[in-house]
Amino acid sequence: MIVVFGSVNVDLVARVDRFPHAGETVTGSDHVVAAGGKGANQALAARRMGADVTFIGATGTDAFADLALAHLRRDGVDLRHVAVVEGATGLAFITVDGYAENQIVLSPGANGRLKAAALDAVAVKPNDVLLVQGEVSMTETEKALAWGRERGMRRLLNLAPAVPVSSRLLSHVDILIVNEAELRQVAERVGASGSAASAAEQLASELGLGVVVTLGALGAIAHVDGEVARSPGFPVTPVDTTGAGDAFVGAFAAALDASRPVMEAVRLGCAAGSLACLKAGAQPSLPTRQEVERVLTEPAAS
Template identity: 55%
Template sequence: MIVVFGSLNIDLVCRVQRLPAAGETVLAPDYGAVPGGKGANQALAARRAGADVVMVGAVGTDGFADLALEALVADGVDLTRVARVDGPTGAAFIAVDARGQNQIIVAAGANGRASAEGLEGLAIGPDDWLMLQWEVPETEILKAARWARAAGARVMLNRAPAGPVSHELIALVDAVVVNEHEVMALGESLVPEAGDPDSVAAALSERYGLMAVVTLGAAGALAWDRGIRHDAPSLEVDVVDTTAAGDTFCGALAAAFDRSRGVETALDFACAAGSLACTQFGAQPSVPHRALIEQKAAELSVRRNPDSRRIPT
């Protein structure tokens, strides 16, 4: 089982020919309102990748609350621990350019009142994962990590948006997942002697005894675990929108680990899922399902090892 403690948003998304510079206005023909939030995106990605998922977080009492939960309901994510609090549901304001690149502003709304108390009484153990991101209060993230560690469960932290992490929190983490910019922000406070994404990941893994995973966009991903470096390629796809690619990678990676897959097999699975998420517009509408991920991950596995023809289930 995977438990996700994190944000739930409504994404207001518009397509533009190019992203605006500071002080500049650009015009878009229309906009869409779709479910999002890093926590919800990762919960949906893990669920569509085949895992049983419980979502813990908060939505508001406004008209966006039900829409923010819509895809999670449809895909069977357990939402019994999602609180409804006074005020607006979290929102993200997203512009996507003709190359699929984006600019995002996130307004916390109800996510600012998400509480780790929602985890209390939930049965979790060594076979389970808690997934954390950084769109809910840091104090609650730390409480959630302590709760999981006390129960013997494993903790995956996606430090996004980028920023520092305390030594206390990182010591509770089994796997940290960041992109090549986020890993450097981690390195500044935790391993300042390391000077590039690869060396920062290696130093984090060695110093804190965790798996450090770095996503590299079109170049795939790398991971350092127990002194061993692992690499995985990405799929060659026509990029439409990169908004939820990182979240999809995280959810798929957790789902692969939840099925006890090895590091390289899990990386192939996650890279395939993240690549596929770039081929459709919108965050949650772009999250792929397990059958397609398996098919594309098998292609990546063959590229890595020509003698391999399937991924073990």
């Protein structure tokens, strides 16, 4: 089982030819209202890859709350421990430009009141997976990681966005998952430098944990338990990259939960991330296990 402790939002996505400069207004061609939040996205991504997933998050009492959980509920994510707090559900304001790049502004809402104590109601076993991110309180996230460590869970931290974290928090982490920009911010604290592969190796050695770095269209590289695993990306013409990182993390976590090797987990993550670029919005774009496996067989069939 995978337990995801993290954020749940509603995403308001507008497409523009280019991002505005400071003080400028640009007109978008269309917009999408969709469920999102890194915690919820990754929970759904793992569920669509076949994992049993329990989500721990918080919504508000506004009209966005039901929409925020709609995909998770439909796909069978366990939502029994999601808190409802007075006030607004989290919102993300996202613009996507003509190159399928995005800019995001977060309004945390109920996510700012999520407590790790909610985990106490969840029954877990050793080697279950705990997955956390950087969108909720890092104080509560550290408590969640310590909770998972006490129970012998495998603990994954996707440090997105790359907020400051303490050495104590990182001591509770088994595998750190970051993109290149996030890698640089974390690597600076231990003086790691060089290429992404070199910085990841140094970071893994200095901090004594596994490090996985996503490289966008170039794929991903992992240094985990002394093993180096690398997968190229899968060529696609992107429509929207918003959910790609979450698709990778969810698929990677699901593969580990199924006791698949790290190399396989990285490759599954890359395939899922590539597929997520083909649709607008975060959760609507997350692929199923069947879609990912179909992509994995195509090179061999060609």
